[in-house]
Amino acid sequence: MSLTPVLQEFVDDFAAVGEQDRLMLLLDHADALLALPARYADHPDLLERVLECQSPVFLFVEVDGGVVHVHATAPEEAPTTRGFASILVRGLDGATPDEALAVPADLSSMLGLERAVSPLRLRGMSGMLGRIQRQIRERTAGD
Amino acid sequence: MPSTTETEAQFAEFAHPERLVSTAWLAEHRGDAGLVVVESDEDVLLYETGHIPGAVKLDWHTDLNDPVTRDYLSPEAFAELMRRKGIGRDDTIVLYGDKSNWWATYALWVLALYGHHDTRILDGGRDLWVAEGREMTRDATQRPATDYPVVERDDTTLRAFRDDVLAHIGKPLVDVRSPEEYSGERTTAPAYPEEGALRAGHIPTAANVPWGKAVREDGTFRSRAELEAIYRDDAGLGDADDVVAYCRIGERSSHTWFVLTHLLGYPSVRNYDGSWTEWGSLVRVPIAIGAEPGEAPAR
Numbered sequence: 001m002s003l004t005p006v007l008q009e010f011v012d013d014f015a016a017v018g019e020q021d022r023l024m025l026l027l028d029h030a031d032a033l034l035a036l037p038a039r040y041a042d043h044p045d046l047l048e049r050v051l052e053c054q055s056p057v058f059l060f061v062e063v064d065g066g067v068v069h070v071h072a073t074a075p076e077e078a079p080t081t082r083g084f085a086s087i088l089v090r091g092l093d094g095a096t097p098d099e100a101l102a103v104p105a106d107l108s109s110m111l112g113l114e115r116a117v118s119p120l121r122l123r124g125m126s127g128m129l130g131r132i133q134r135q136i137r138e139r140t141a142g143d
Numbered sequence: 144m145p146s147t148t149e150t151e152a153q154f155a156e157f158a159h160p161e162r163l164v165s166t167a168w169l170a171e172h173r174g175d176a177g178l179v180v181v182e183s184d185e186d187v188l189l190y191e192t193g194h195i196p197g198a199v200k201l202d203w204h205t206d207l208n209d210p211v212t213r214d215y216l217s218p219e220a221f222a223e224l225m226r227r228k229g230i231g232r233d234d235t236i237v238l239y240g241d242k243s244n245w246w247a248t249y250a251l252w253v254l255a256l257y258g259h260h261d262t263r264i265l266d267g268g269r270d271l272w273v274a275e276g277r278e279m280t281r282d283a284t285q286r287p288a289t290d291y292p293v294v295e296r297d298d299t300t301l302r303a304f305r306d307d308v309l310a311h312i313g314k315p316l317v318d319v320r321s322p323e324e325y326s327g328e329r330t331t332a333p334a335y336p337e338e339g340a341l342r343a344g345h346i347p348t349a350a351n352v353p354w355g356k357a358v359r360e361d362g363t364f365r366s367r368a369e370l371e372a373i374y375r376d377d378a379g380l381g382d383a384d385d386v387v388a389y390c391r392i393g394e395r396s397s398h399t400w401f402v403l404t405h406l407l408g409y410p411s412v413r414n415y416d417g418s419w420t421e422w423g424s425l426v427r428v429p430i431a432i433g434a435e436p437g438e439a440p441a442r
Contacts, residue, residue, distance in 0.1 A: 027191045055186070077241060079188040117187050118204045 001104040007091035014111045023116050026083040033086035036073050047073070048135070052127025055081050059128060061135035068092055068100045070132055080117060084108070084125035088132060097140045101133055154266075156367040158408025162401075163266045163364070164237055166275055173197055173237075179230050179286070182269065183240040183250040193279035195239070195272060199228045199286060203246050203394065207253045215296065221257055222293040229286020232259070232294075239265035239272065243355065243362040245398055252397040252414055256296045264401065267363040274361070301400070303387045303413035305421055308346065309428065313439035315383035317374075318345045319354040319390045319399045320419065327432035330391075330423060339391070340423030344432040346389070348439050350378040354395040357402045370407055380409070389415035389422070 003011060010029075014022050040046055040060055047058035055078030062069040070092050072085040092100045104110075108125035151168055154160035164172075173180055173195065180198040182190045190200040201207065206224055209216050216224065230236065236259065240247035244264055251262045265272065273279065298304075303311070323329050327344035345351065356373055358364055365373075374380050386409055388396040393416030403409040415422075422428060431437025 023188060023191060027188055030188065030192070076192070077189060078186050079192045080186050083188065115210075116205065120204065121187060 002099075002102045003107070003110075004091055004095045004099050004103065006093075007087070007103060007107070010087055010091055011107075011110045014113070019112070019116050022111070022113055026111075026113065026117070027079060029086040029090075030079040030083035033072070033074065033082050033089065036071055040071050041073075047071075048131055050124065050128050050131055052124050052130075057081050057085060057124070057128065059085070059132060059135075061132055061139060063097055063136060063139040066096055068095045068097060068136060072128070080121055081124055085128060087111075088125075088128055092132065097136050100136055103129065103133070105129060157406045159405040162263050162405040164263050165266055166272050166277060169195070169237060169239075169265055169272075170277055177231075177233070178235045178237065179228075181228075181230075181236055181238045181247075181250065183238055183246040184269070185241055185246055189241055189269075191281065193281055194284075196278055196280045196282070197284055198239075199230070199284050201228070201238075201250050203249050207250060215253055215256060218257075218293050218295055221296070222291045225291035226288050229289055230291060231289040232291055233261075235261040235263065237263045237265055239268045241269050243270075243358040243398070244268040245354070245395060248401040249394040249397040252301065252400055255301055256298065257294055258297060267361055270362050300411075301413055303389075303415040305415075305417050305425065305428070307413070308387055308389070308415050308417075308422070311385075311387050312346060312429070313348050315380050315386040316346060316349040317378060317380070317386065317388045317396075317399060317403075318349040318351050319388055319396045320345075320351070321353055322351060322434070324391070324419070325349075325351040326434050327430075330419065339420040342423045342430055344423070344430040345419075345437075346422060347429050347431040347437040349389075349431075349436055350380075351434075351436075352378045352399070354390065354398045357399065364402065364406060367406065370402060374403060374407060384410055386412045387415055388412060389418040391419045392416065393418045 014025060047060050050057040055075055057074045059072040070089045072089050074082040074085045105126055107129055108122040150160040151165055154163045172178060180195050181201050182194050182198045183201045183203060184190060187202050207215060238247040238251050247264055254262050318325050325345045330340040330343045380386060386403060388399045390396040393414055396414050400412050400414045403412045429440045
């Protein structure tokens with residue numbers, strides 16, 4: 001079990017600040033979530049709904065030339081979920097499938113947000129990661 | 144200084160019109176001394192993405208619930224929270240939030256348990272304020288700390304516990320969850336994760352009135368006549384003098400509690416905050432399934 005270098009950087013950022021600033025850091029991540037590429041925005045059927053999240057979150061994983069790309073969408077009025085999606089999208093981008101699969105399921109607990117966000121709301125992030133890793137396994141099966 | 148007797152003409156038809164303010168009223172009065180604007184949302188980070196200038200945040204989970212016991216925060220913790228947020232005991236609190244004020248009414252109900260006198264809801268909530276293009280900011284709100292006193296919480300008047308509800312079966316009881324939760328197809332709201340209750344269904348004899356029926360498309364409350372038709376007539380509450388409302392954890396039913404108590408003027412409405420996550424896991428309590436209220440068990 002290990003983190004990608006980018007995810008490790010994110011985790012270190014959260015650890016370096018106090019509890020209230022962690023929320024603001026999560027907001028920065030939410031703001032940084034990019035819009036879906038047009039080829040997915042026009043094809044909602046390709047996207048998988050993350051049922052563990054309270055708000056409508058959809059994601060799709062590409063494995064192209066041995067490199068992982070995650071695309072996700074979450075509504076503006078669900079910034080916590082957007083923040084988690086953004087951390088995963090950018091933290092896994094460019095990783096190899098093995099690197100992405102090595103990210104531990106309890107990544108959300110490494111961000112130190114239990115008190116500021118509540119464990120209830122962290123559940124969705126684990127749901128997203130689990131679905132991303134399952135899609136990576138599906139995409140690489142038979143390689 | 145806003146006063147409890149000042150009400151807007153458009154709310155005059157309600158039993159307690161002073162409990163509602165319009166977006167236009169708040170835009171004019173939000174800077175008044177003695178008035179504090181509070182945002183309360185489902186998402187803990189939504190306030191930080193932009194809020195009404197000067198508003199402070201109360202989060203239903205991290206602020207209002209005790210972090211260990213399944214209960215609301217203690218009198219000491221409540222006083223400390225209010226002091227930290229810069230809210231005085233005599234201040235007028237105007238609450239607003241996302242999802243048609245779902246969480247704002249929950250916060251208002253918790254404030255009511257602590258007897259905070261002057262609390263109001265912004266009709267239409269956060270969405271209407273935004274839709275009207277009114278001012279929002281990301282600037283942090285700084286209010287001077289207050290000396291909010293430690294007061295006892297009254298758990299007997301507005302709050303029902305499981306034994307109260309067991310004794311209440313057969314009397315006016317409103318289940319404000321979705322039809323799917325009521326009938327027993329699922330234990331959580333559609334599009335919400337499954338969690339928290341071992342059995343599905345509803346408390347026998349409860350009428351099903353999903354909470355969202357009380358608001359229009361734009362999030363404002365329906366007219367008194369429409370609300371009377373929904374609750375008094377269709378749900379059969381009539382002139383009930385003792386009503387209990389419940390949902391999954393008591394938040395959606397706070398919304399209905401607000402409607403029944405402050406808009407329709409029912410004299411005694413209690414919110415069962417244990418709600419389905421408690422009832423659906425209790426041993427040997429009666430449960431009804433299907434679309435009908437069901438019969439009270441023989442005693």
